[in-house]
Amino acid sequence: MPRYSDELIEEVRSRNDIVDVISQYVRLSKKGSTYFGLCPFHNEKTGSFSVSPNKQMYYCFGCHAGGNVFTFLMQYENYTFGEAMEALAERAGVDLPKQEYTAAQRQEADRRARLLEINKEAAKYFFVLLRGERGKRALDYFKKRALSDETIHKFGLGYSDQYSDDLYRYLRSKGYDDEILKDSGLVTIDEVRGGHDKFWNRAMFPIMDVHNKVIGFGGRVMGDGEPKYLNSPETKIFDKSRNLYGLNFARATKKPQLLLCEGYMDVIALHQAGFDNAVASLGTALTSGHANLLKRYTKEVYLTYDSDGAGIKAALRAIPILKEVGITTKIINMKPYKDPDEFIKALGAEAYQERIDQAENSFLFEVRMEEQQHDMHDPEGKTAFYNAVAKMLCGFTEKLERDNYIEAVAAKYMISSDDLRRLVNQQGLKAGLAGGGRASQSVADAQDGARTEYKKSAKKREDGMVQSQKLLLTWLTNSPALFPKVQRYVGADDFTDPICHSVAKMLFEQYEKDGTVNPARIISTYEDEEQQREAAGILNATIHRVDTREEREKALRETVIRVRENSINHKLANTFDVQEMAALAKEKNELPGTVHIPLEE
Incomplete structure (x- = not known):
């Protein structure tokens, strides 16, 4: 991104009245010298979102979002500063200086642009094929999954032809050569077979970045072929660990949390049912890159993974990754159904919302899963469970938070909170995290209390x-x-x-x-x-x-x-x-x- 002068930034800002810009997104009413409306960054019933024409600033007295016209576009549209600058300059008719690239940078930027063009062309081609005679099988599949025409169109769903070089020949006809096509992740070039497609005879799911640019694809085979689901390989424009399916839609949700699913169809089914806050990782386990991306849009994630053993393991892996970046996590229970798609088909959106409302605290979910590893009818198994939970509780370094969870676990599993606290202290002593014995812990707690009061x-x-x-x-x-x-x-x-x-x-x-x-x-x-x-x-x-x-x-x-x-x-x-x-x-x-x-x- 070019570095713009302070004077140019100020010119663009001053020529975009903040009331005019925000009015395109939020209905504002004037009260005195200030405008008010419902905050676009959190759910509220009374308007605490203020826009001041005098200050050329906005501020929400509810969630404390605030800034100038650049900040608004960066928060609402998730633009970078450069993208916000370009959008506002175009709106105001201000010419920005052309970015000066080195030869290598220009070549890299051109290549990325070409790869995005190729993906867009492929998505359009798959989209058209789905509606023709050759795509009938895939269209029937989507209809069988109860997807409406509107949903199919919204997600740009398509079909890759049964001939394994169909897309290759189409893209060559559009002027793309083998050298660029082999880097697209859509085509394989070899000396024996020539060019052939990565995806063929599959129902196609375009993967878009947050700015609605097609960066990759997922494909479900039509018939008995393997693998059942196939995803684009990593390319210069597609990094599985830093993109989430459906985030281009979910980023604009007004719901307080994001729903994290395992599959494309789960995301699509949830959006069709009105849950526009659903996303999924792209055929890979959740990574710290995903967690940091989620953190840009929410502070709370509800895991709505499959209810089978694999889904439970995936949830247990995801919880600490999300916690590490400061995201609060809850778990949605979909039993007796396997996934959100099956659940909604069987019980409907209202029942799913009830499951969201009843979502389980992630730590208590971890404790419940630990319980299933022990025979609670056997004294030895029961003791092992309590010791395992005590060790888990040592992970809470804040005394107040630790005490709250001790009380919650004790109440749920019929154990004295004092006994559980003693076990926690013993586990802490073993790990070198706490003083030993009840007396030393009492002193430590008293010191903690004094420090806490002083700090308060x-x-x-x-x-x-x-x-x-x-x-x-x-x-x-x-x-x-x-x-x-x-x-x-x-x-x-x-x-x-x-x-x-x-x-x-x-x-x-x-x-x-x-x-x-x-x-x-x-x-x-x-x-x-x-x-x-x-x-x-x-x-x-x-x-x-x-x-x-x-x-x-x-x-x-x-x-x-x-x-x-x-x-x-x-x-x-x-x-x-x-x-x-x-x-x-x-x-x-x-x-x-x-x-x-x-x-x-």
Whole structure:
């Protein structure tokens, strides 16, 4: 991606009014100087999603999504910054500079583009074949699986002909040579047979990336051939471990979680039944690449794998991979049916939604699967089970979380929580993770409790101070005329929270330059999505309404004093100069009596 100048980025941003852009995706209603609507990033019944034409920013007071017009497209469409820049530049009629490639980069980009063209041509060809006489068998198969014409069209389903060189000959007729075709994953070239197809006599499932570009295929054989299911090999445009089937649709869901399936038909059946949040890995076990991809779209994944032994093993492998990246996981029980497709055909969408609502906590699922490895009617087997569970519980490093799971397991498996806690402590001791015996554990727990309370108190003070800093920056953003009055007492360096300090520095510089502020431009300086969200939150803190000028002056004065006092305390803690310490202490003592910020009526 070319590196655009700050001036060009700002030109594109300023020529795309954020209200106009977001109105294409969200129905907005004006309330005062701000627009509100239902947040497109989480489910809600009352509109907490705000769009400010003055700030050229959006912010959701529910899920805290926020940013400028670039951020919105990156979050909603999952664009990269470059893609958002290109889309908004085109919308505003701004010409972007052409990217300068090295010869090698140009060759690589051209090759990728050609491979995408080939896959698109193949998908179109398979799609047409399905509707002709030769594709009748595959179409009958899809109809037998209860897929509607609309669903078949939505997923671009098709058919690869029974002749093993049919696609090869078609693609050659379109001008593609053997050298590029052999890299497409669709054709094999050998000296004896010449060119022949990877897929033939199969019902075809195009695999698309999140931008709806065909990057590969899956094919189910028509008849008794082997293998039953076949997937494209890895190519320059297709990485199985970093793509998910159906994500191009599921990424736009408003549901709070994603449903992770095993197969194409499960995804398609779920989407047809109204569950537009279903995805599947591509004929391979879940990888950390899949988990990181999922994390970009959700914090919660429900595993809806097959209910047989292989599906259970796959779920047990997936749980720690998802946990590693911070995704909460639950397990959907589909018994007595094998998979989502069978379940929905038999019981319908409403019953499946009930199973979603009843989904099992992933740790308790792991415990239940462990239980099945032991004879619970035999004392020795029962003891082995409890010890195995105690070892599993040691994996929770946070005491509160560990205690909650101890209570849950104890209640479910009819064991005293004290006895189970003793077993956990013993297992922790063996692993070198905890003190031994009940007495030492009591001391450790008491120490944990004291540390926790101290941390809570410190965290509360810290959170309150950060909120004061955010509040003051929002006040200055909303009313730039306050700058000269506030600057008598507080400057950018008085904001001690790192992200607040970064935002304050840019905000004060903007005002000092020309007497105005441009919060949307500040968002553009951050490349990290989480920092953009934090910066948006800083500039959209909730200022509680007060009715009189005197009350507003009092609230602002107290906020300024808190921010400055905190800054003085920070400096006192980091200086060893006696004279400086004395001056700071004097200022802190006199500060409440010196701050006066009159407001206009």
